[in-house]
Amino acid sequence: xxxxxxxxxxxxxxxxPFVIGFLLFGLYPVYNTIALSFTNATLMKSSSxxxxxxxxxxxxxxxxxxxxxxxxWELWLMNFIPQLGIxxxxxxxxxxxxxxxxxxxxxxxxxYLPNLMMSAxxxxxxxxxxxxxxxxxxxxxxxxxxxxxxxxxxxxQVMRAVVVFIQWWLWFxxxxxxxxxxxxxxxxxxxxxxxxxxxxxxxxxxxITLPLIKPVMIYVLVxxxxxxxxxxxxxxxxxxxxxxxxxxxxxxxxxxYMKFRSTDGLIGSASAVGxxxxxxxxxxxxxxxxxxxxKKGEKSKEISS
Amino acid sequence: MNKNYRISNNIQRFFIYLFLVILLVITxxxxxxxxxxATRSTTQIQQGxxxxxxHYIVSNYKILLSKGLDLPRGFLNSLFIxxxxxxxxxxxxxxxxxGIVVYxxxxxxxxxxxxxxxxxxxxxxxxxxxxxxxSKIGLSDSYATxxxxxxxxxxxxxxxxxxxxxxxxxxxxxxxxxxxxxxxGIFHKIMMPIAAPGAFTLGIFAFVGAWNNFFxxxxxxxxxxxxxxxxxxxxxxxxxxxHEYGAIYLGLAATVVPIIVIYFLFSRYxxxxxxxxxxxx
Numbered sequence: 001x002x003x004x005x006x007x008x009x010x011x012x013x014x015x016x017p018f019v020i021g022f023l024l025f026g027l028y029p030v031y032n033t034i035a036l037s038f039t040n041a042t043l044m045k046s047s048s049x050x051x052x053x054x055x056x057x058x059x060x061x062x063x064x065x066x067x068x069x070x071x072x073w074e075l076w077l078m079n080f081i082p083q084l085g086i087x088x089x090x091x092x093x094x095x096x097x098x099x100x101x102x103x104x105x106x107x108x109x110x111x112y113l114p115n116l117m118m119s120a121x122x123x124x125x126x127x128x129x130x131x132x133x134x135x136x137x138x139x140x141x142x143x144x145x146x147x148x149x150x151x152x153x154x155x156x157q158v159m160r161a162v163v164v165f166i167q168w169w170l171w172f173x174x175x176x177x178x179x180x181x182x183x184x185x186x187x188x189x190x191x192x193x194x195x196x197x198x199x200x201x202x203x204x205x206x207x208i209t210l211p212l213i214k215p216v217m218i219y220v221l222v223x224x225x226x227x228x229x230x231x232x233x234x235x236x237x238x239x240x241x242x243x244x245x246x247x248x249x250x251x252x253x254x255x256x257y258m259k260f261r262s263t264d265g266l267i268g269s270a271s272a273v274g275x276x277x278x279x280x281x282x283x284x285x286x287x288x289x290x291x292x293x294x295k296k297g298e299k300s301k302e303i304s305s
Numbered sequence: 306m307n308k309n310y311r312i313s314n315n316i317q318r319f320f321i322y323l324f325l326v327i328l329l330v331i332t333x334x335x336x337x338x339x340x341x342x343a344t345r346s347t348t349q350i351q352q353g354x355x356x357x358x359x360h361y362i363v364s365n366y367k368i369l370l371s372k373g374l375d376l377p378r379g380f381l382n383s384l385f386i387x388x389x390x391x392x393x394x395x396x397x398x399x400x401x402x403x404g405i406v407v408y409x410x411x412x413x414x415x416x417x418x419x420x421x422x423x424x425x426x427x428x429x430x431x432x433x434x435x436x437x438x439x440s441k442i443g444l445s446d447s448y449a450t451x452x453x454x455x456x457x458x459x460x461x462x463x464x465x466x467x468x469x470x471x472x473x474x475x476x477x478x479x480x481x482x483x484x485x486x487x488x489x490g491i492f493h494k495i496m497m498p499i500a501a502p503g504a505f506t507l508g509i510f511a512f513v514g515a516w517n518n519f520f521x522x523x524x525x526x527x528x529x530x531x532x533x534x535x536x537x538x539x540x541x542x543x544x545x546x547x548h549e550y551g552a553i554y555l556g557l558a559a560t561v562v563p564i565i566v567i568y569f570l571f572s573r574y575x576x577x578x579x580x581x582x583x584x585x586x
Contacts (some may be wrong), residue, residue, distance in 0.1 A: 006490065008408045010408045012412040013404075013489075014405075014492070017456055017575075021397070022459075026457050028438065029431040029434040031434065032434030032437060033430055034434070036437060050420055054406055090328075099321065100318075110332055112575070113331060113336065113565070113568065116565075117336070117560075118516070118564075120519050120536075120560070121561055124542055125335060127542060133548075135354045138353055139354060142353070180580075207531070226427055230427050230428060245478060258434070271434065276396045277427075278427060278430040281427065281528050285425070
């Protein structure tokens with residue numbers, strides 16, 4: 001027994017590299033970013049001094065910051081809602097024993113494919129598709145839908161729609177796979193019992209499937225939110241890297257990057273952007289957990305009603 | 306009644322398949338067009354949309370190189386970084402997860418709970434502080450800044466723990482001890498071979514993630530010779546390549562082909578890996 005206790009101490013050696021690596025490359029950088037956000041640090045000079053909340057005050061006084069936040073939220077919501085909707089539909093169809101959709105694995109595999117591709121490549125690809133002489137204009141002009149080619153790249157509405165489309169395109173396959181995994185883990189006997197009770201397809205979806213996959217839907221929602229608030233690669237690489245045309249696809253992280261790469265290298269104010277976005281994301285994520293939490297007796301009520 | 310039911314079922318199925326085919330076209334056409342255009346000449350591309358390969362791949366490649374895009378170098382840079390990240394992520398995540406699953410020590414619960422919180426911490430909260438601290442200790446513009454942090458990748462530890470718990474046989478660990486294996490020896494010789502499928506799945510995700518990572522490299526790497534593939538791709542948009550569409554598409558296709566090959570070989574692992582990461586039994 002004594003040797004067993006001693007053996008357990010060996011566990012510390014197994015986790016030591018992770019803990020050390022985390023302190024050095026995970027925790028300290030987070031601390032450093034927060035500390036920098038209270039200073040006037042730049043990349044050009046080695047000394048910096050504490051300036052209190054000045055970076056935050058400047059940030060809130062700057063009109064591009066609300067624009068960036070609004071854009072990030074809109075771009076995320078507009079792709080997340082159809083993403084979840086289509087993923088739910090696909091997952092229900094693929095797992096339905098009544099419909100017997102063939103080749104579930106095949107569809108699922110191809111729908112997930114875009115997610116594995118480099119965002120730099122995808123952004124460049126869609127840039128060339130929508131450029132003045134690109135395939136989109138070729139197609140629309142030849143089909144007679146457009147009289148002459150349009151400069152899509154300079155059109156704010158089109159570029160926003162393209163970002164939303166790409167984000168949706170990248171993620172709906174993954175969401176489908178996750179929801180399918182959740183749905184297949186539900187016991188068939190629950191559905192059989194509901195059938196005996198005379199439930200129709202919609203009732204089974206509403207009162208069995210949805211409540212039982214709720215934890216997984218919360219997981220999808222929160223991870224998508226955290227990722228969406230960090231949206232960078234696609235909007236950054238699709239146009240000139242500054243959220244053009246007219247700041248329509250300027251996101252939080254692009255704003256942070258622009259401060260970081262400005263001629264003075266304003267890392268103090270760049271850090272402040274990161275800190276504010278983190279606080280906002282965490283607050284919303286906790287709110288989601290709170291609002292959608294499992295209320296007492298809810299499960300039994302939903303199934304019986 | 307039964308017949309009506311079957312007819313309505315078939316109508317429904319028809320529309321579902323129609324919808325799936327439309328989705329499939331949306332998903333595959335942009336990718337296919339990119340691959341095909343990589344083999345077409347710029348003139349052909351400007352003449353119209355085509356869905357069949359042509360034979361200009363070599364001349365496109367020559368144009369690409371003549372404009373100074375060192376694609377082979379970027380490819381090797383990315384391959385090196387991604388391989389190192391993969392090895393380190395898989396080994397240390399499995400090691401950490403094994404420590405958590407097999408041993409009972411003080412602070413274990415706290416460690417595990419912190420890992421779950423850590424998964425949620427976004428890069429934007431650490432990247433600036435990380436950059437400044439790396440330049441201070443003389444590691445700016447170095448691959449170490451991209452590789453070393455994978456020692457502590459919280460998401461990978463979480464995945465490994467879920468996986469190891471599902472396959473762990475504690476008796477095997479005890480049998481190893483009786484045979485006189487060291488604790489680390491048990492992990493290397495007994496546990497790793499059993500956990501190989503999970504380690505492989507994790508490795509694919511780590512590789513693809515590192516291969517595609519743009520944001521971190523874009524902030525941390527500055528010298529042109531060290532550019533990774535996504536950073537090079539980004540330069541394809543510049544004025545030098547204006548109107549060399551064939552060459553641009555070839556450059557883009559080159560970044561995607563290795564990933565597509567990996568995917569078609571191992572898609573089963575990837576799909577199962579996504580499910581395992583999200584659904585806790």
